[in-house]
Amino acid sequence: MKKALITGADGFIGSHLAEQLIKEGKKVRAFVYYNSFGNWGWLDTFPKELLDEIEIFAGDIRDPNGVRTAMNEVDKVFHLAALIAIPFSYHSPDSYVDTNIKGTLNVLQAARDLGTERILVTSTSEVYGTAQYVPIDEKHPFQGQSPYSATKIGADRLAESFYRSFGAPVTIVRPFNTYGPRQSARAVIPTVIVQLLSGMTEIKLGSLTPTRDFNYVQDTVQGFIDIARSEKTIGLEINIASQQEISIGRLAQELIDQINPAARIICDEQRLRPEKSEVNRLLGSNKLLRELTMWEPKYSLKEGLKETIAFLKENLDRYKADIYNL
Template identity: 70%
Template sequence: MKSLTNKKVLVTGADGFIGSHLVEQLLGEGCKVRAFAYYNSFNSWGWMDSFESEVLKQVEVVTGDIRDRGSVAMAMDGVDVVLHLAALIGIPYSYYSPESYVGTNITGTLNVLEEAKRLGTERVLVTSTSEVYGTAQYVPIDEQHPYQGQSPYSATKIGADRMAESYFRSFDLPVTIVRPFNTYGPRQSARAVIPTIISQLCNGIEEIKLGSLSPTRDLVYVKDTARGFIELAKCDDAIGEEVNIATQQEISIGDLAQTLVSQINPSAKIVCENERIRPSKSEVERLLGANEKLKSLTGWAPATTLEQGLAETVAWFSEASNLSRYKADIYNV
């Protein structure tokens, strides 16, 4: 598949952080986009509600529940490509509610795979996470690195990935497993570290509450992540493969926090709060991803430096209408 132009593309989880950016970029590719959002009685379409009206008019929005096979069947009917991003992703909440993660992440992915098999869908991309690797046993982490279920969240994503692999091997389903490392940028939820830091700073809080400061992360700007998905969707050689999206650079949470403090409010202090620290055997201490496979398959390379990406993210959060969506004084699990 050399081009996605005029292809009908479904994005599950389109109401979320990465999904909403992906919808916008797919429109730029000339796709006919169907967006699957989580049904709710508020009639909210998540971050798609922030789109300009002229953009939103180009999107066919359907609502449902990824755990419900009927919802998924309706959403997938007539589409050429499925980019499956719908998931529960908060790690701390997975300690409290693991069953909901099994339902959403594993059963939801199974529903997508089963419908793709039934419908003969041309391409399916299943979203993984760098958390499936756990703490790095070697760096950079390539796609051959062992899996470690260091949280119920990561365990369910490992399960979903292996289901996707099984459908490629058992039924020749044209699946690619896409594995983003730590994506950040505008619209990211407060359960992630960068919005946690920025929202506290922009609200004038002087003691910035965080968990462990020593872990390192490979931070990918959201527009680069979305572009990685699109390039993999075009790449026939990626069928049956699992592919990292990573910058192959790392920064510690402590250094990241200090960078943002220096930019926004140098007088603020960083405080480690026990409530925010993961259990010791569950904390992923180091994530540094290899991106050679993605580069060799598609020519992708990160276009946004960490400095540029953080500046754009801070600017977005600094707008009152965006900042008001975040409850900086509450620990969002």
């Protein structure tokens, strides 16, 4: 690829994707969220020699003019910019529509006008809702169980429409639950680890029975890259999944056993999702991804958790263990 644009490059998965592409010798333009502090998110933590290799574009995914400018003279777009926290979407759904749906529309419109060679639109396993069958393949029905998932369904369908209506070279990339270094404390794995590393012995969680299909961030990033390399993936929706599941309760206990066996789990009522909104089971199929690319997961859950714990030990001051992070 000549040059790749990564929207949401200042975030969790986006920063890892930028880092990996630079290591592979690719040219990267990083679309970061403009703010008056001049903060570039996780990119600010990169060593100077790595950051110097990245072209920074500060803007707002909701602004079509800025998006079009950022996409000029790039051949591939990895669109990851989104609002992702489910609890926050309960009381601020308008912002999710503006960011996730309209932001994606801005990318698609610009790609169509500029003749962009490839567009990878990032979806989420949350669009499936609670599994109606497992493993969940790409033909599974969609169910909007939160305003967040509803806006991601809307963004996905817009992407599909641009492929079918205009021949846009779009692929919808659907990661299941990604975790690893740099993930925010609103996600369950860093939530548990940060509480434990902070010395707390009562670990606050919501429901313990839901299951999730966890993927280490480097495996997710490799999935994006492998999908972008294959012409066979154009026009498709593709899961990135480990095809394994674990309950939140069992996962939390595994982390407790590793860090502080004296700790115990308690239910924090404010962390419980509305009953019909909670996604009770996610277990994804990676069959299509394996068939179309050379992708293979490299990290087991145990290995990924070890890397994540090590990172959080070194960066504990960036996290707030004593509050509920939406």
